Amino acid sequence: MERWNAVMAAGDAYLFVFPEYNHSVPGVLKNAVDHALGARLRNKPAGFVGYSGGPIGGARAVEHMVGITVEREMAPLRNAVLLGQVGRGFDHDGLPVDPMTEHALAILLDDLAWWGEALRRARAAGQLPPPRQRPVRSLAADAASVGGTPPVPRASPGALLRGDGAQVGG
Numbered sequence: 001m002e003r004w005n006a007v008m009a010a011g012d013a014y015l016f017v018f019p020e021y022n023h024s025v026p027g028v029l030k031n032a033v034d035h036a037l038g039a040r041l042r043n044k045p046a047g048f049v050g051y052s053g054g055p056i057g058g059a060r061a062v063e064h065m066v067g068i069t070v071e072r073e074m075a076p077l078r079n080a081v082l083l084g085q086v087g088r089g090f091d092h093d094g095l096p097v098d099p100m101t102e103h104a105l106a107i108l109l110d111d112l113a114w115w116g117e118a119l120r121r122a123r124a125a126g127q128l129p130p131p132r133q134r135p136v137r138s139l140a141a142d143a144a145s146v147g148g149t150p151p152v153p154r155a156s157p158g159a160l161l162r163g164d165g166a167q168v169g170g
């Protein structure tokens, strides 16, 4: 399990392929994202291929994965692949019957590659710490002390963390 986690942690982009179970994701997938992978997924893109026995093509499961991965501070992608009635979705050569499936997959993979590289560079340059590690600030108090409107919170360069966890600047 630890070895699997280490391999998974090394990824810059993630393509989740999963069926719809009872209008949601399989419990084992949610467990992996909740516990096994956890913070290792932070600031990385997530692409989704959903499939189902019914005609909805795993859309409800994909929508749930958007919320689940956002909570892990991933960047879920808009463009997904949905395969409904999956038992009839492939021909004898194992290719998708609907040509739009290949098209949707090509778009998803392009998006995933772009976001993977963009966020890899961003993480290397410096990441904001997780919310619970940031000091509590009162924007109202800031505003009262200068008599103006509450300032827009800005990340101090000193608060950035590099990919290896070291602090940048400050």
Ligand SMILES: Cc1cc2nc3c(=O)[nH]c(=O)nc-3n(C[C@H](O)[C@H](O)[C@H](O)COP(=O)(O)O)c2cc1C
Residues within 6 Å of the ligand: 019, 020, 021, 022, 023, 024, 051, 052, 053, 054, 055, 056, 057, 058, 086
């Ligand atoms: C526990 C369970 C729940 C399922 N719930 C749904 C569902 O809500 N909607 C649907 O279209 N298909 C549902 N199915 C059908 C699966 O999406 C379909 O059989 C799929 O191919 C299963 O993939 P798997 O063999 O990789 O587990 C369910 C299947 C199982 C086993």
